[in-house]
Amino acid sequence: MPESDARWHAGRVNEPPPTRQWRVPAGLPAAKLAGAVLLVALGLLLADGDPVRLVVAALAAAALAGWAVRDLVAPVRLTVATAGLTVIHGFAGRRLLPWSAVEAITVDRRPRLGLTSETLEIDAGDSLHLFGRYDLGSTPEEVAAALRAARPNP
Known part of the structure; x- marks a missing residue:
């Protein structure tokens, strides 16, 4: 528990500790929607009367816009509380994972094209x-450390 949370919780025996959430950065859905508009504009400019190019651009823009809508509808991806973890499930649903169901919390690192991705x-x-x-x-890595710290001792 971060120090500020520990100070907030100090002396409050009957109150549950505060939950912590992780969410999609605020600017990301806007960037995705702007990319969808850009794809449609490029499709219109570069189609040269070819309906296939226009349809491909429109489908790619629709997929990107759908991805942005998910970020707007369900921005909170992960929440930790004393009962367990709440994760996003499906397009915009939520699922509670009690601590007893959580077997492992790990970070997978993979080098790809000179960059390292973490999951x-x-x-x-x-x-x-x-x-x-x-x-x-x-x-x-920061989130994994916070989840491990929040997990009650077995």
Whole structure:
């Protein structure tokens, strides 16, 4: 628990500790929507009367816009509380994972094209939940450390 949270909770025996959330950065949906508009504009400019190019640009723009809508509808991807973790499930649903169901919290690092990508992995036995930096608004390593610190001792 961060020091400020510990001070807030000090002396409040009957109150649950505050929850912590990780969410999509605020500017990301706007960037995705701007990219969708740019794709449509490029499709119109470069189609040269070819309907296939225009349809491909429109489909790519629709996919990007759908991705942005998900970020707007369900910006909170992960929440930690005393009861367990709440993760995003499906397009915009939520699923509570009690601490007893969480088997492992790890960070997977993979070098790719000269860059290293990090993914937070939450293994809940029958399901695996993956989160990247842009899902959390923070590095997966920082979030993993916070989750491990919040987990009650068995």
